[in-house]
Amino acid sequence: xxxxxxxHTYSMRYVLPAAVMMGTAPTYVLAWGAWRLLSAVLPxxxxxxxxxxxxxxxxxxxxxxxxxxxxxxKNKENVIYLSNHQCTVDWIIADMLAIRxxxxxxxxxVLKDGLKWLPLYGWYFSQHGGVYVKRSAKFNxxxxxxxxxxxxxxxxxxxxxxxxxxxxxxxxxxxxIADSQSFAEKEGLAxxxxxxxxxVKATHVAIDTMKDYLDAVYDVTVAYEGTVDHKGQRKLxxxxxxxxxxxxxxxxxxxxxxxxxxxxxxxxxMRRWLHERFEIKDxxxxxxxxxxxxxxxxxxxxxxxxxxxxxKKTLPSLLFLGGLTASMLLTESGRKLYVKxxxxxxLIGCLWxxxxx
Numbered sequence: 001x002x003x004x005x006x007x008h009t010y011s012m013r014y015v016l017p018a019a020v021m022m023g024t025a026p027t028y029v030l031a032w033g034a035w036r037l038l039s040a041v042l043p044x045x046x047x048x049x050x051x052x053x054x055x056x057x058x059x060x061x062x063x064x065x066x067x068x069x070x071x072x073x074k075n076k077e078n079v080i081y082l083s084n085h086q087c088t089v090d091w092i093i094a095d096m097l098a099i100r101x102x103x104x105x106x107x108x109x110v111l112k113d114g115l116k117w118l119p120l121y122g123w124y125f126s127q128h129g130g131v132y133v134k135r136s137a138k139f140n141x142x143x144x145x146x147x148x149x150x151x152x153x154x155x156x157x158x159x160x161x162x163x164x165x166x167x168x169x170x171x172x173x174x175x176x177i178a179d180s181q182s183f184a185e186k187e188g189l190a191x192x193x194x195x196x197x198x199x200v201k202a203t204h205v206a207i208d209t210m211k212d213y214l215d216a217v218y219d220v221t222v223a224y225e226g227t228v229d230h231k232g233q234r235k236l237x238x239x240x241x242x243x244x245x246x247x248x249x250x251x252x253x254x255x256x257x258x259x260x261x262x263x264x265x266x267x268x269x270m271r272r273w274l275h276e277r278f279e280i281k282d283x284x285x286x287x288x289x290x291x292x293x294x295x296x297x298x299x300x301x302x303x304x305x306x307x308x309x310x311x312k313k314t315l316p317s318l319l320f321l322g323g324l325t326a327s328m329l330l331t332e333s334g335r336k337l338y339v340k341x342x343x344x345x346x347l348i349g350c351l352w353x354x355x356x357x
Contacts, residue, residue, distance in 0.1 A: 026325075027324050027325045055105045059092070065251075065306065066096050067251065068307050072100060073257065077215035078157060080160045080162060080203070080207060084195045084220075084222060084285075086169045086237040094220075099313065103157065106158060108156075108160050110160065110162045111131070112166070119342065120349060122353060133202055141205050144209075158213065169195055171235060171236060180197045194282050198278045207263060217257075221280075222254075224249045224250075224252075252304075
């Protein structure tokens with residue numbers, strides 16, 4: 001009996017963080033909303049500091065073991081974080097690195113415009129300094145610059161995450177990959193196998209706007225073990241639900257810290273530079289997935305560190321938000337508030353983002 005309970009508990013170890021993360025979303029939004037109202041008469045820096053702390057508490061519940069290659073500075077910096085993009089888990093990979101620099105609350109995202117309609121999250125990401133952008137000709141450069149300048153004016157710590165590919169690399173949608181490769185060939189750029197041809201607009205606007213505010217750019221390459229089939233073909237990377245509710249595949253992260261002085265300022269030259277960075281990513285991923293020597297597969301070249309967070313980094317957040325949510329759900333009035341937060345919070349959020357970018 002006891003052994004069965006232990007085994008069952010062990011099998012649920014990945015379901016728990018997923019359930020808590022989603023289940024505590026209304027609690028988190030209520031806590032943030034209360035602070036937003038209370039801080040209305042306070043200087044903006046007070047709101048930002050507590051908002052960053054709340055974000056740290058919420059996100060630290062799902063941060064797991066990662067394998068890190070390259071040099072991740074120990075101290076927090078104002079940076080732009082450029083990464084390949086293959087699944088929704090990529091969102092929290094940035095968190096996994098930022099917390100190791102005590103900068104988790106500083107993470108902001110550049111997100112495709114459609115994500116602003118996410119229940120609760122879409123509204124909050126915008127409030128937390130996130131920037132929603134449209135693709136191609138609909139990209140609003142002026143709007144993005146204004147939002148970034150407002151963040152700099154408020155002296156907001158910046159860990160700005162950008163996925164330059166613009167969409168996820170999905171081996172189950174070969175047309176997207178083929179179109180990306182055709183575009184590269186047409187433009188005289190190297191054809192990439194394991195990443196898509198990067199788009200430069202958001203990266204250029206971010207670097208150009210904040211060049212005197214940033215300390216560096218982090219060029220990050222992410223690979224998930226177990227995403228190659230028995231024929232050696234690339235498989236779909238895990239979704240957020242699969243990652244949290246099943247046994248998590250090991251995540252390998254290669255980091256290259258780049259000085260601003262080494263990045264061209266003109267967009268046409270930055271475009272070439274960015275593509276060259278993705279060529280480097282592609283070579284790393286070819287080595288990871290396709291190396292002829294099986295001993296070299298499932299790892300990046302160079303030294304690595306198995307970086308595991310201590311319980312003191314994650315458990316207090318789990319107990320705090322989990323406890324608040326459980327307390328709310330124990331009473332009828334609490335349950336009603338919980339449900340109304342999901343419903344009305346989503347509606348108000350959608351209304352807000354439709355009016356204000």
